[in-house]
Amino acid sequence: MDYRSTRSRRETDLITAVMQGLAADGGLFVPVEIPHFDPESIRGDTLPEIAAELLLPFFSGSPLEPELRDICDDALDFAVPLTRLQARPDPLAVLELFHGPTAAFKDVGARFLAAVMERSLPLLDDDGRPVTILVATSGDTGGAVAAAFHGRSRLRVGVLFPKGQVSARQQHQLTCWGGNVRSFEVEGSFDDCQALAKAAFRDPVLSRRHRFSSANSINLGRLLPQVAYHAASSLWHWREAGMAAGYIVPTGNLGNGLACVWARAMGMPIREIVFAINSNLTIPEYLATGKWRPRPSVRTLASAMDVGDPSNMERLFDMLPDFGELRATVQAYPVDDDAIRAQIRQDDERFGRVWCPHTATGFRVYDQLAQAQRAGRPWIVCATAHPAKFESITESLTGHAVPVPDSLQALLALSAEHVTVRAEVDALAVELDRWNAEFE
Ligand SMILES: *Cc1c(COP(=O)(O)O)cnc(C)c1O
Secondary structure, three states: OOEEEOOOOOEEOHHHHHHHOEOOOOOEEEEOOOOOOOHHHOOOOOHHHHHHHHOHHHHOOOOOHHHHHHHHHHHOOOOOOEEEEEOOOOOEEEEEOOOOOOOEOHHHHHHHHHHHHHHHHHHOOOOOOOEEEEEEOOOHHHHHHHHHHOOOOOEEEEEEEEOOOOOHHHHHHHHOOOOOEEEEEEEOOHHHHHHHHHHHHHOHHHHHHHOEEOOOOOOHHHHHHHHHHHHHHHHHHHHHHOOOEEEEEEOOOOHHHHHHHHHHHOOOOEEEEEEEEOOOOHHHHHHHHOOOOOOOOOOOOOHHHOOOOOOOHHHHHHHOOOHHHHHHHOEEEEOOHHHHHHHHHHHHHHOOOOOOHHHHHHHHHHHHOOHHHHOOOOEEEEEOEOHHHHHHHHHHHHOOOOOOOHHHHHHHOOOOOOEEEEOOHHHHHHHHHHHHHHOO
16 A cells, blocks of 8 residues: 555655654645455454454555554554443444553554554664654643553653643653653643754754654554544444444544544445534534634643644545535534533433543534434444543532543552753753663
């Protein structure tokens, strides 16, 4: 399989697309064609088995092809259960994507990316020096990336987080790793962290010395495994129920949403696709009016979906350039903070389940579908984070605590350390060089 940019026809291979992240022309990498399967032909049962079958065309012809099965077993090594909430009259299930090391769905993409990069490095014709992933984070992404890359050979991670602007639990997950992960507390905002990472990438001396790479959510290596869990769950449901389910996908930058669209385009038994969006209205307004108006993000309770200019829309426009066709393919509905709160309270009573604020948008959208859209028709809502990560929101709504999952508990028990830096590239350079020297 070859890959091209959404902005030009020039083609490249899988390893280049993954190591580079973003195309040189600023576009996003997409496969030159989306492979198609007959669902009857898929033999695998588990997520890693199904992922290895479905992702094979994306790896075909790459030196990574023989490693695919191993990559899937390595990266997708935690449970992704599809749990039934009600059977009748309207079948409803939840796809729990939050059983990874940092209890959020970003673990899936970050672990797959790390597994691919680790196996790509020995295949490159280079000097064998380690690559440093620089990740600016407002909280969650940094933890998932650090966890996914921790202990992997020839890869290092520098996490940049804003001082005093992440929760205590988040900070712990960013700073408890050691070894090939170092956490930098930046004296500034999240925007300063991003600007600092960009400045470091642009500095030719620094970027050559540390061989910077990124782990952004637009990286193909994060998108492909997300296609796999939508596909696997749709097959599990279809094999058991004998019919396709509709999907409700909480999404902001559209990584999770686009992956579902790709899974259906690959022939998977997925009926409708509905994006659940918070109060960042760019996508729902576009689908209602046909006008694409990116804007600054607004803060909501579902903070990991606070995106006003969703990057992956460029891949969706590339796939479906015709507005009418796009509108026939996906729906999107917004959910505001009051509705998120009401949904968390209601579903604790209705199902005895506590949702994180992102997941709550999905269930709100389900409840607001027209009765005809629900009657007798199965739906799956994707749950993107464990509620224990958002206890400051959920506990006051439900009046009770949620047990912290073992994986998260284990992280919280580790000791933590970080280095504080000014938000200037020279200050970061000194610390990176000092860190480098520790490995010599
Ligand atoms: C990142 C994130 C999302 C949104 O992911 P997209 O890539 O925008 O689809 C949703 N929920 C949680 C918990 C997240 O961390």
